């Protein structure tokens with residue numbers, strides 16, 4: 205028995221009855237590894253992808269922040285992975301599957317956070333949703349159009365991590381809730397760092413969860429574990445689910461749509477992405493070669509734009525629209 209087979213046997217013997225033990229497979233079947241399970245392989249494929257590295261320079265909430273301590277899409281992803289793994293281990297779910305879904309869930313996020321997502325949503329005839337784009341990244345865009353050929357379970361978890369969706373595995377549900385636990389708490393923390401909020405602004409229902417992000421994450425993780433032990437459903441208690449709902453509304457009103465932070469920059473970002481988009485609609489031959497092959501040009505341009513980091517989008521704008529000073533040859 206090789207190391208991978210021993211690992212799989214250990215998982216069959218020790219994981220919870222509801223845990224995902226064996227993958228249903230991949231679109232293109234591949235040879236099994238002697239060391240790693242299928243889900244370990246997926247986690248590694250995601251970590252080594254180009255889209256994963258680009259998360260480092262994509263906005264979470266605060267755009268190109270001056271300070272070095274604000275979250276980026278990459279640090280958000282790592283926080284989600286850490287919270288998800290703690291929960292998966294406590295519930296005896298498949299930790300590797302959980303980690304792979306968490307690391308891949310935001311791969312399709314646009315530059316400039318939700319401002320960028322809204323801009324693309326308005327530009328495309330069928331709209332734009334980052335979870336669907338994450339699936340395009342892993343199925344089509346990575347590896348020069350071949351995709352990462354991930355397992356069905358990881359793709360399902362990535363596609364269904366948004367609140368309105370229903371993941372097919374309990375590991376997918378863990379990531380869906382951990383994503384919210386992570387961003388609600390770190391977005392409050394960053395908003396305080398940016399002096400958009402002070403602790404006096406937090407409504408009493410947020411303080412019920414704890415007096416700082418660390419206490420609140422601990423409370424939510426423990427609540428989720430206690431509520432989901434020995435049950436087939438992964439869920440927070442109903443009163444805490446209600447608090448999380450209120451928490452999201454509070455964040456939307458006080459941080460995400462804060463006039464001070466975003467109004468001026470939002471308009472500029474939308475305009476900039478629109479201009480780049482229409483430039484490539486008019487001159488598709490100027491797209492990089494790897495983006496020139498697909499039949500649906502609008503989709504291709506959206507793929508290119510969604511893949512950009514904040515700084516690359518700004519450089520593109522400069523290169524296309526800003527005149528450069530004369531330099532003698």
Ligand code: MG
Pocket residue numbers: 280284309310383
């Ligand atoms: Mg996320």
